[in-house]
Amino acid sequence: MKISYAQGILDAHRYLLANYSEVFVIGQGLWSPWYVGATMTNLDIDFGKDRIIDTPVSELATTGAAVGAAIGGYRPIIVHPRMDFMVLAIDQIVTQAAKWRHMFGGESSAPITVRAIINRGGEQGAQHSQALHSWFAHIPGLRVVMPATAKDARDLLIASVLSNDPVMYIDDRWLYEQEQEVEPIIELNLADEGPKILREGNDFTLVGASYTTKLCLDAAIILSEIGISVEVVDLRVLNPLNYEKIIASVQKTGNLCVVDGSWRNCGLAGEVIAGVMECISLSDLKSAPARITLPDAPAPTSKVLEAVYYTKVEDIVSKVQSILNQ
Amino acid sequence: MKISYAQGILDAHRYLLANYSEVFVIGQGLWSPWYVGATMTNLDIDFGKDRIIDTPVSELATTGAAVGAAIGGYRPIIVHPRMDFMVLAIDQIVTQAAKWRHMFGGESSAPITVRAIINRGGEQGAQHSQALHSWFAHIPGLRVVMPATAKDARDLLIASVLSNDPVMYIDDRWLYEQEQEVEPIIELNLADEGPKILREGNDFTLVGASYTTKLCLDAAIILSEIGISVEVVDLRVLNPLNYEKIIASVQKTGNLCVVDGSWRNCGLAGEVIAGVMECISLSDLKSAPARITLPDAPAPTSKVLEAVYYTKVEDIVSKVQSILNQ
């Protein structure tokens, strides 16, 4: 069965709502035909407006309400149709939910799933483009998930909601149409999930997450045509971040480039490089590890600048070539 | 003349308020004898309550008000007596002020100075301990400053307020009593400021920021006693981050450990390692770069756990020794 990434998210919702009475969904736009793409179509009709709750324009209180409901035994998914809006609710996610269990000595916990959607391009501009996954990966106590494929979009959403910890699940609208062959749903334990090799190769390790994983896969195909065998690691779970597979891959290929869809300074790409460097011996490396990120600027609007701003497959291809040709 | 770090901050305020009528200070606790340590003593009395404005418990609106005043030609310092409280105001700092100039094509800008105080230890617990400088260093358009010394506490605050860009100035209460000999004030251009070598050495490069710079300096003294010559780089300006001096130092010593006062994943320590790795050749390195950060946990309260949680000078000393003994 082939499904799209958006369909994977929808299927996960349907599965959770049908099988777990403690699951409900709350957020802005949930009764709207257009707000969250095709990822929630008709859920309000099929499961009722009591379980699919559309809200006032109040990110902080609705997120806090999800935290309170989670503390009370429910498994809410709080949807932020755009990650930029969620910035108003960070206190509840980072200072409340992520610390709740620890600071109460394990007496209570707040297993919310925050669904943060990366929604950018299309000349939306600086305030409607942010991808802040690195911020959340920085926070102990908050699991951070970023699916790159339709199967993961589905299975990791289910695993996030069933996890006993607060989870930030980040999906990217640029991936909604990506299709993949999938098996029927099997519940995964999020704590067991981590980076995965999506393509094997011997010459070079490319690491991506979410949309940049797709870019890496596309680059790997092009590079294979000129005889460069690229291994692609999809990070999938950004926090806690398990380096094992990445390290093994770099030890095999000796070359590493991390491609991230957001900013450089204190971002995910640098983290992967540092995490690898701490654990390998220098002799494992054939070249200095590299990264590709957004330029150090807010997102522009004009399409001519968007074309320069966002990373393209060719950027990865030429980076890999230039490293190997050094 | 010897001044303390707290005195440096106070002197900077006095200098700015006396010389620049467009400077004012707004935030919680400014009319209180205890809120911000000794860093603002009697400013309200000396400069008037119209320029030293104490506020309701409304982080978001007061920060936004500072943004609006900055757009209107003023140079407000918005004080958050604890970085954790500022989390409620991030939208105004990151999505508004930091992008204002870019998204309006240079037609307007919002040169606020956000003073974020790191205030932790003393069994204050998870919600009163966060050091989120890595988050803000991630944001293009926002300059991030973290002084480690009394002189920098003074001079970089002045430079922050005089900068035409929005700046986050982060001071740490653990440094307030540190003293230093200083010269009279000379205005600096923040754009010219960056990492500095605070101690020269040949065997090992330690990089720190704010309080961890002090730890590194202390460790360097101990290590020098056993014949290890350590160079200490103080980052000072986290964004935009200039790697030049760090790279030169690592090229000299061949060994690097970055010590940061916050969490590891997507944090400052990893950033410095990645930034160095991108620019040096592998043969420059004698050992794999290392980092020391907080454990992956929220801050505990109990003093027995605080003692384990926070990095100590000995942790740095033994890390350096173990790397050199490999």
Next chain:
Amino acid sequence: MIQLAELANPAAYQHPLDISFCTKEFLLYQLESMLIIRKSEDIISENFGTGVIKCPCHLGIGQEAIAVGISTQLRKTDRVFGAHRSHAHYLALNRNSFGLFAETLGKYAGSSHGMGGSMHIIDRKNGFWGSVPIVGATVPIATGAALAAKMDGNGDIAVSYFGDGATEEGGVQESFNLAASMKLPVLFICENNLFASHLHIDLRQPTDATIRYAEAHRIKCELVDGNDVIEVSKATERAVEYIRSGFGPYYIEMVTYRWKGHVGNRDDIDVGVQRKDNLLKWKQRDPIRRLTEAMIQQHLLSSEELEILNDKIQSKLNDDWNKALDAEYPKSEALLSLVYA
């Protein structure tokens, strides 16, 4: 218990405006402004529909009377802030359709030099200090601009436009308190069009009149038919005088309705409570028709003059649009050179 009551009834308030005591010159100016805005947005709507304009555009067609009635009461040194639906706020101050068109097309000649698009427009010279699409974000910023104005001491005021939905944002409520407790010279304008994207206010708040917040914050306030440019203008005159006199903030709730969907050029009649029926009735409450009918009745305008006016404006706007189409895109250096001053 305050409620919008009849003001929210689309079948009410359809009568021609009461224009007694208004000069012909004043009325013509208001009419022209409204026509410029309406027709500019029609052009944007059309070109959004064909895909020529790419950036998200939130059209305010049907709500023109508010910005027009307010702007005539302001001076260039006042500081006006908008939000995501701000074409009218901008045009009412500067009538610079070219700057708006070029911006929606991402051109260097645009108000923000192509860096902002429809959702980030600015014109400092004419008092428009910026609009951004994070709901509620400009309300504290306008409050701070009012603080700056108060410190300047020239009697300038800040104006903060926001929607009924924005009153649900905590930062907006905080700003009301800040303005009230510091007595800041800010005019809060709530354009209550009954909807926040797809949701009617009855699904988001326990009742429909947002001035109850102003009352709670002890801010002087009024409730006005936002489709009556004369009433809007009079209320603003009262408010501006009050604020300039140093009495503190003022809140006017303008009841209105948007004809287009939340974003883009569609009607969204598939969305929300009774929108399909109500939209037709609200189109009868058209602020432009109500003014022109009154002017024609009072023989201040003839049908021919109106047609000439329409044509003149349309042809100027067509020119502006074509000029904007021809204008240059920003250079790629802009990406990095604008990040820091």
Next chain:
Amino acid sequence: MIQLAELANPAAYQHPLDISFCTKEFLLYQLESMLIIRKSEDIISENFGTGVIKCPCHLGIGQEAIAVGISTQLRKTDRVFGAHRSHAHYLALNRNSFGLFAETLGKYAGSSHGMGGSMHIIDRKNGFWGSVPIVGATVPIATGAALAAKMDGNGDIAVSYFGDGATEEGGVQESFNLAASMKLPVLFICENNLFASHLHIDLRQPTDATIRYAEAHRIKCELVDGNDVIEVSKATERAVEYIRSGFGPYYIEMVTYRWKGHVGNRDDIDVGVQRKDNLLKWKQRDPIRRLTEAMIQQHLLSSEELEILNDKIQSKLNDDWNKALDAEYPKSEALLSLVYA
């Protein structure tokens, strides 16, 4: 225009309570609870002063009647949330001074196993679902716990304690709207002690009665003398019945005063508007004295019985404190093992 008026006057409301129609048993229970809280906080104050307790402690001495009057009206399955000043909220539900003492000392036997200290206390079994020191943070959380209770359908309610300062936080205002528009079973308790740390409410808000926010949000509300445990209890009874019946949220503003400074054991008489004069008067409005005097007048209690009661409580608390001092610290594994479930 609602104002606190006489309720904020420290010289007023000093009279013994009206305890007619109350059983002796009920009154004694209330008195005992208040004494346990007062004396527990006295012990904490003393040991904070000497440095034995290190974590920041926000004492509620003088405000005991509120938590006590409310808690007698709740059931174990209700879900109560506090904030930074929550010793009383916790003790009124469980009288577990040992759990509180041990927590302030960072011991494993503490309510949060030493992971929270004074500012993060919890006792789920007895309905205390947690307190945290980020001002206003628990108000949306309590609102969500009310949503969960509504979904459970057992008639349980959430209780959210917060201060007058917290009403200045936007998230709190958002929560009022959410609770009102979703008709959630939550009891909002504003303990208005006129101060947020060093600032009097007159310096932070345009007027002093916070129930005006409840009115704006169309939440049923009352204004109560927070130093009268009987009035607190009666108002709570009305509120709880209303909420359990499914009518939605309820807001009670309890006017009171804290005797100690914002944090720690000092008096802070150097801080804020007229605190020095008012503190003495407010101590005359002592909720404990007002109850005991009424009971003695009505011959429900003799001075000797009171003394015996005082001694009994004190000696139990001394034991608890000593036990807490002797208790173990958490193991260092707790640091990492509690991060994820």
